[in-house]
Amino acid sequence: MSEEQEVVTVVKAPVYLKYNFTAGAAPARFLAQIKKGVLTGQRCPKCSAVYVPPRGSCGGCGVATEEEVVLSNKATVQSFTIVYIPIPNNPIQPPYIIANVVPDGANVSFIHLMSECVNEDVHIGARVEAVWKPKEEWAFAMDNIRYYRPIDEPNVPVDQIGKLPVTGLEG
Amino acid sequence: MANLAAVVGIGQTKYMTKRLDVSIAGLVREAAVNALQDADLTWDDIDAVILGKAPDMFEGVIMPETYLTDALGCNGKPMLRVHTAGSVGGSTALVAASHVQSGMFKRVLTVSFEKQSESNAMWALSNPQPFSTHLNAGAGGYFAPIIREYMRRSNAPYDVGIKVAVKDRLHGARNPLAHLQKPDITMQEVEESFMLWDPIRFLEACPSSDGACAMIIANEELADKASKKPAWIRGVAMRSEPTMYAGRDEVNPQAGRDCAADVYKQAGITNPRKDLDCAEVYVPFSWYEPMWLENLGFAPEGEGWKLTMEGATSLDEGGDIPWNCSGGVLSSNAIGASGMIRFAEAARQVRGDAGDHQVEGAKLALGHAYGGGAQFYAMWVVGSEKP
Numbered sequence: 231m232s233e234e235q236e237v238v239t240v241v242k243a244p245v246y247l248k249y250n251f252t253a254g255a256a257p258a259r260f261l262a263q264i265k266k267g268v269l270t271g272q273r274c275p276k277c278s279a280v281y282v283p284p285r286g287s288c289g290g291c292g293v294a295t296e297e298e299v300v301l302s303n304k305a306t307v308q309s310f311t312i313v314y315i316p317i318p319n320n321p322i323q324p325p326y327i328i329a330n331v332v333p334d335g336a337n338v339s340f341i342h343l344m345s346e347c348v349n350e351d352v353h354i355g356a357r358v359e360a361v362w363k364p365k366e367e368w369a370f371a372m373d374n375i376r377y378y379r380p381i382d383e384p385n386v387p388v389d390q391i392g393k394l395p396v397t398g399l400e401g
Numbered sequence: 402m403a404n405l406a407a408v409v410g411i412g413q414t415k416y417m418t419k420r421l422d423v424s425i426a427g428l429v430r431e432a433a434v435n436a437l438q439d440a441d442l443t444w445d446d447i448d449a450v451i452l453g454k455a456p457d458m459f460e461g462v463i464m465p466e467t468y469l470t471d472a473l474g475c476n477g478k479p480m481l482r483v484h485t486a487g488s489v490g491g492s493t494a495l496v497a498a499s500h501v502q503s504g505m506f507k508r509v510l511t512v513s514f515e516k517q518s519e520s521n522a523m524w525a526l527s528n529p530q531p532f533s534t535h536l537n538a539g540a541g542g543y544f545a546p547i548i549r550e551y552m553r554r555s556n557a558p559y560d561v562g563i564k565v566a567v568k569d570r571l572h573g574a575r576n577p578l579a580h581l582q583k584p585d586i587t588m589q590e591v592e593e594s595f596m597l598w599d600p601i602r603f604l605e606a607c608p609s610s611d612g613a614c615a616m617i618i619a620n621e622e623l624a625d626k627a628s629k630k631p632a633w634i635r636g637v638a639m640r641s642e643p644t645m646y647a648g649r650d651e652v653n654p655q656a657g658r659d660c661a662a663d664v665y666k667q668a669g670i671t672n673p674r675k676d677l678d679c680a681e682v683y684v685p686f687s688w689y690e691p692m693w694l695e696n697l698g699f700a701p702e703g704e705g706w707k708l709t710m711e712g713a714t715s716l717d718e719g720g721d722i723p724w725n726c727s728g729g730v731l732s733s734n735a736i737g738a739s740g741m742i743r744f745a746e747a748a749r750q751v752r753g754d755a756g757d758h759q760v761e762g763a764k765l766a767l768g769h770a771y772g773g774g775a776q777f778y779a780m781w782v783v784g785s786e787k788p
Contacts, residue, residue, distance in 0.1 A: 239421050240421065240519075245461050249528075251530070251531060253531070253532075257531075257532045260532060261531060261532065274647070277647065279646075279647030279648070280647075281645075281647070283532035283533065285532075285645075288646065288647070289642075289643030289644075289645055289646030289649075290643070290646035290647055290648065290649075308546075308550075309546035309547065309549050309550045310546055310549065311538070311541075311542055311545030311546050311549065311598045311599055311600075311601075312596070312598070312599035313538055313542055313597075313598050313599075314595065314596045314597055314598070314599070315597060315598075317536060317537045317538070318524075318537065320536075320537070325596075325599075328536055328538055328542055328546075329546075330546050337647040337648070338645055338646070338647050338649075340533060341533070341534070341536060342534050342536075343534065343536065354549070354550070354553055370531055371531045372531065372532055372533050372534045373534050373535070375534070388553075392647070392648075
């Protein structure tokens with residue numbers, strides 16, 4: 231044995247955790263629909279707000295949501311960020327836009343990728359639509375929507391963001 | 402009515418990117434020993450230990466409190482772990498305080514920590530779930546759109562965040578424990594630093610730090626006999642709200658406003674800007690200073706940025722309400738400890754023990770922490786005098 235040994239202070243020991251995802255009643259219904267190419271939310275029986283993705287309850291009222299609502303492919307940009315750092319193990323090249331989008335017919339936003347856009351032109355209130363993966367790739371996953379892209383519709387006034395009916399701007 | 406309690410000892414580590422010379426156990430023990438020394442006490446004087454840290458996924462050590470028992474001298478003593486995401490350092494201090502205020506214990510040690518060099522926070526915060534798309538943009542990616550919405554609403558000039566980034570680093574340069582030491586930082590340097598999550602630039606974001614913070618909280622009888630001046634706890638409050646509900650105001654969250662109103666009421670504060678001498682507020686991204694100035698009632702809605710731009714929050718500009726004299730989260734971010742550092746630094750100020758970042762004659766100070774999707778809040782007000 232050599233007397234001169236390298237001093238070991240840190241050893242990298244990756245831990246791999248594999249989970250079975252138990253969807254629960256509300257996400258199970260949401261995922262079953264998105265597998266068929268349909269984006270759905272759930273309506274609060276008390277305040278009528280529509281949640282997407284539904285988690286089975288309204289956080290504001292603290293009551294269960296049951297009624298299922300089909301949402302539009304069209305949505306509004308509530309806010310966004312332009313990201314300049316790469317996502318580990320993801321082919322998306324920075325800079326790319328992550329937007330908080332509210333689908334027509336829903337009252338909360340979720341984050342998704344934006345593409346087919348000029349980053350500098352994206353703005354709060356911009357109208358966008360979902361671009362889906364090819365049907366044969368649809369799984370039980372939100373990623374069935376590949377990204378959102380801008381559409382040629384008038385901006386939504388800020389006080390109307392998150393309040394449009396499923397029929398969109400024309401109401 | 403709660404019994405009186407006070408901070409009688411404070412211990413911190415030097416915050417830095419990598420503390421390779423100590424394990425997690427060594428890190429927390431260092432802060433605890435420093436607090437005991439500050440209070441002129443020994444391990445035998447401690448009745449119970451309250452520990453806090455951010456998610457276990459960070460370092461991959463599950464329930465680290467069980468492994469840290471020996472290092473914190475609480476073998477055979479009551480120990481409790483607190484977890485409220487990024488606000489945990491603050492809520493841990495509040496849980497510790499409540500164990501004394503209730504009369505349950507006479508003197509408790511409270512410690513919080515993070516060893517970010519042994520962790521991957523971005524990964525730990527982004528485990529994939531099938532009902533959302535997996536974009537792994539970390540905390541900056543989450544908070545940047547909220548900042549953008551604040552900028553739209555308030556019509557604030559584009560360089561408010563840049564000013565905060567400079568101000569807090571100049572404060573940090575007065576604090577030898579601060580991780581970032583940038584006494585020569587300029588507005589231009591911050592503006593030219595690369596964009597991470599537009600509108601957040603590199604120098605407008607907090608660093609990743611290793612570090613721990615500890616405090617000893619004692620009841621009135623023991624605090625009266627303390628070797629150094631105690632910081633009397635004048636108000637304590639915690640609030641939370643769901644991450645997502647329809648109509649949620651993410652820029653100016655209800656839970657933060659309610660928490661501030663509660664803690665001010667207990668401390669007899671009616672005008673926080675006037676009544677408080679300074680504040681240590683959790684600002685991990687520069688624009689959160691003007692946002693929290695409004696949320697915490699230091700300025701009317703939409704006008705927080707004016708205080709920042711006037712220099713009201715700057716020690717170097719002689720501001721009337723200095724914020725984050727220690728350098729704040731923008732200068733040191735050992736996540737689990739960051740909230741407790743705010744609480745401890747507020748206590749240092751009213752003890753008159755804050756060294757080069759002391760606000761002269763500080764009598765009343767606010768400590769603040771937030772966490773999760775800006776949904777968990779913990780606050781305390783400490784004073785140099787008994788209520």
